[in-house]
Amino acid sequence: MSSAPTEAGVAARVTATVERAIQRNIKGLEYFGSAAPVVGASERDLIHSRGTMLLYHYRPLADEIFRIPVLLVMATSSRGYILDLAPGQSFVEFLLKRGYDVYMLDWAPPTAAEKHLDLNTYVNDFLPDCIARVQADSGETDVTLAAYCMGGVLSTMYMALNPDGPVVNFVTFTTPINWQKMGLFSTFSDKRWFDVDRLVESLGNVPPEVIVASFDMLRPVSRIAGNIRLWDNMWNDEAVTAFRRLERWGNDTLPLAGEYFRDTTKKLMWENGLVERTLELGGRKVDIGNIKVPFLHVVAEHDHIVPYEASSPLFKMIGSTDKEEVILKGGHVSLVAGANAQKRLWPRLDQWLQERSL
């Protein structure tokens, strides 16, 4: 049985509410006047760049590292700092502290002159070039490839075309393979009404606003709700900084090279070339069944951008016998960044990678 709330209890609640309201107003004003939070926690060197392609090496943080270097491949529409947001909130920092030698293939915005870059360039030129640089820089012939979202799609194609190495371990995070299960993206780009040729011919590269808008439309009111939550949490510096880091990343979307966008729409979205096994790059058929190296497939249970049905065929189609699928709670971004990732994904990946990195 419970008694009525005491006067002291009511007074404490009122005081806390008023204090927060005052803090919201003060910090709200500071918010609009302050610079965006710094992102990118770990020291790194740009070891190779060619137009849109950037290859970084992160400086090791352990006294002794695993033999096989890890190459992270970012999605072509997103900045790589989502994997290295801030000290203590960085996937890269976690890997470095656990003793891995980490490289990242990141992307600069393609210029107007790079509109001709197509899927073949990314898969048969940029990826092998970066892998060769990683081999040369590390002095090791074996490499682990770990790729996020569209980076996973490109890496899957590369792996299917290069089954004999040098990649010896393959990890994908939220990688779309069955493009007919991409939900609203499939509806928006249906070939009955989406004229991709006209779009690419008139624009050259696809501007980031189109990509941000299409992501926003998957959850149309979430941006409004997010801003209301930001106001609610304005008194809490930590929550505001975390929100701003992710918001900065979400708005810092990259344009896509025109031909690459055309290829993605036609060969993946319309023809579903990876699942139907019709995709050819550089005159060679891309067969996921060719991939035989140890494989870890990580998917998010509540991913609204790449639903489970879109990524799950990869696990079934891949030819590896040493393969594992991990379905974790969380969404497309929280899978790799944020508290959820720190607790769930990072230790799980470390466990899988350790014994395969010798």
Add this chain to the structure above:
Amino acid sequence: MSEAKLPDPAAMLRDMLGQWEKTSNEAMTQLMATNEFGRAMSQMTSMSLEAKSNFSEIFGKVLTGMNLPTRDELLTVATQIRDVDARLDRIETLLVKLTGASPVAARPAAPRPPRTRKPAQLADSKKS
């Protein structure tokens, strides 16, 4: 006998916000999943992007009239710099082939840790 929990209006509002977000997102995405919406959106996107492209063209003419470089002209200069960069890259590749030097540019000589790390379990079992 414990004190009754105070109702928290702010928490109730947060719950309501969460519910509103969930139901609104579901309702709107259902609407957007229809063919009619897809067709309309596609047409609108094409129209707005083409309008933007036309506006850029007109604005470019205004800038030219003011003797200022347009964005395209600046991009052309950037592209030319990149082309020079790419040419240097090709020269570097050729030099690597000819001399057999490492294809990775020389970096400040930071000591690299040895690649001898073992998984925690394996290392522990060796110690015991």
